[in-house]
Amino acid sequence: MTPKRAEHIALGLMVSGAFLALAILLFIIAVIMIKGLPHVTLRFLLDNPMDMGRAGGIFSTIVSTIYLLVVSLIIAIPLGVGTAIYLTEYTVEGKVTKIIRFGTECLAGVPSIILGLFGFILFVVKMGFSWCVLSGGISLAIMILPVIIRTSEEAIKAVPQSYRDVNEVLGGSKWQGVIRLVLPNAAPGILTGIILSVGRGIGETAVVIFTLGTSLRTPFSIFDSGRSMAVHFYILAQEGISMKNAYATAAVLVFSILIINIFSYYMMHRFVKGRT
Amino acid sequence: MPEPLIKARNVSLEADGKPILKDISLDIFRNEIFGIMGPAGGGKTSFLRLVNHTFRGSNVKIEGRLHVLGEDVLSDEVNPTPLRRKVSMVFATPVVLPMSIFENLVYGLRIQGIRDKSRLREAAERGLKAAILWDEVRDRLDKPAQKLSGGQQQRLCIARAMALSPDVLLLDEPTSGLDPISTFRIEEALKELKKRHTIVLVSNNTKQIARVSDRCAFFLMGELIETGKTSQMFTVPREKKTDDYIAGRFG
Ligand SMILES: Nc1ncnc2c1ncn2[C@@H]1O[C@H](COP(=O)(O)OP(=O)(O)OP(=O)(O)O)[C@@H](O)[C@H]1O
Ligand SMILES: [Mg+2]
Numbered sequence: 335m336t337p338k339r340a341e342h343i344a345l346g347l348m349v350s351g352a353f354l355a356l357a358i359l360l361f362i363i364a365v366i367m368i369k370g371l372p373h374v375t376l377r378f379l380l381d382n383p384m385d386m387g388r389a390g391g392i393f394s395t396i397v398s399t400i401y402l403l404v405v406s407l408i409i410a411i412p413l414g415v416g417t418a419i420y421l422t423e424y425t426v427e428g429k430v431t432k433i434i435r436f437g438t439e440c441l442a443g444v445p446s447i448i449l450g451l452f453g454f455i456l457f458v459v460k461m462g463f464s465w466c467v468l469s470g471g472i473s474l475a476i477m478i479l480p481v482i483i484r485t486s487e488e489a490i491k492a493v494p495q496s497y498r499d500v501n502e503v504l505g506g507s508k509w510q511g512v513i514r515l516v517l518p519n520a521a522p523g524i525l526t527g528i529i530l531s532v533g534r535g536i537g538e539t540a541v542v543i544f545t546l547g548t549s550l551r552t553p554f555s556i557f558d559s560g561r562s563m564a565v566h567f568y569i570l571a572q573e574g575i576s577m578k579n580a581y582a583t584a585a586v587l588v589f590s591i592l593i594i595n596i597f598s599y600y601m602m603h604r605f606v607k608g609r610t
Numbered sequence: 611m612p613e614p615l616i617k618a619r620n621v622s623l624e625a626d627g628k629p630i631l632k633d634i635s636l637d638i639f640r641n642e643i644f645g646i647m648g649p650a651g652g653g654k655t656s657f658l659r660l661v662n663h664t665f666r667g668s669n670v671k672i673e674g675r676l677h678v679l680g681e682d683v684l685s686d687e688v689n690p691t692p693l694r695r696k697v698s699m700v701f702a703t704p705v706v707l708p709m710s711i712f713e714n715l716v717y718g719l720r721i722q723g724i725r726d727k728s729r730l731r732e733a734a735e736r737g738l739k740a741a742i743l744w745d746e747v748r749d750r751l752d753k754p755a756q757k758l759s760g761g762q763q764q765r766l767c768i769a770r771a772m773a774l775s776p777d778v779l780l781l782d783e784p785t786s787g788l789d790p791i792s793t794f795r796i797e798e799a800l801k802e803l804k805k806r807h808t809i810v811l812v813s814n815n816t817k818q819i820a821r822v823s824d825r826c827a828f829f830l831m832g833e834l835i836e837t838g839k840t841s842q843m844f845t846v847p848r849e850k851k852t853d854d855y856i857a858g859r860f861g
Binding site: 494496497499500501502503504505506507510514515519 | 664692700703705707718721
């Protein structure tokens, strides 16, 4: 076989691989939308589930999902962005940063079912929060923390060093440079990471089942249990309660994730464009 | 002889086991333009960075005494932030911040917590006038600074430093990469500024040093070869190396 021919074959494989991936994505979206979308009505979105989800809508699960995401972001954003600032601005590359970075990589690699179990044992049982938005929020925050740290770090590193130098020679402290120059310029990148992690959190089931629980009631306090859309879909489908409502829930879920991804893609583009 | 504003005595600097400055002793007086010239890698920028306490590196070893505005800036007790407000530095490549011209100008004041509109405007105007940029940008202060031309950006950086009304202005090759007209404008601005400020001008353009400085120094490979009145250094230098450098025989 000539090198030329080998290249042609390899290229052919790569191209068909790329198209296959795209086709699978479109197929999944199409099936879910075709089966689910006809059942998605305004009433479906605004009614609470009835009879275990056999009838009614998914309102309480939408509230639970948003509530859960907000709580986990409130925990994960300051912690993640703070860690990223510490790693990039306040430490010289060395043993400590390597260990912290390795730790976050490992955290990213922990299977979500294990994280769920950990959250269950620590927050639900040991600390006595029971299944609730708080337990779920903390556990989900742990899951998305690595994503936020990583993307924030990249965004902060992309801010030109010269801005920090200007801040320094004009008599600014390091912290003033971070607040006034580094963070505002890293904001689009950080935001992209946050949106990405929202996308991951919205579809997460393993962590959420163990820590938020599966209650179909609308949670008010952070100590109330709830059921996220993803978990609702899982239970409806897995227990064969209502395939119709399962698909409708999935359609809403996929639609939200799609919107979030498109939005983050758009943000990323603006971010890249703003940098040049 | 008045007391010098910047007084270096036997200053040596070493980073990463590499000598950068060797036994530098010189005086810089109030209201003069002090030129520092010399070929690349001679330690000119490093010297400026010692003066405003921004030199960074690993395994830094510093010896000697360096007094700036009466303060020993090599001691561990020096508080760099107030020092840098009094001794402002402008980099060789202009760095404008991604904000409006006005916000660039008042950055140094904002970080001091100054919010008073009229004080900020006053400082911005003072800076722009000092850098002879006022007429060009006076009616577009709210426009992004990054849209300015290279020469304007460099003058904006000088203006930003001048908005703080520093005692000393450290300029690191402020006209490298600029056209003759922009260079001329900056040189004119400097001559005006020295009436109320002290300027340390680093340049590897010997003609510029000859044109604008009152006294100057010649740095070569970290050593101070010669320092004295510019008129004397450029006519009857004491050292042969100075003569060779000025005549363009090396560097
Ligand atoms: N932080 C540092 N750590 C280690 N070495 C450094 C550091 N800063 C400068 N040097 C070295 O010290 C020498 C002098 O550098 P410096 O930038 O002061 O020279 P310069 O006279 O300003 O040169 P140029 O005309 O090219 O700007 C160079 O060899 C440089 O590599
Ligand atoms: Mg230099």
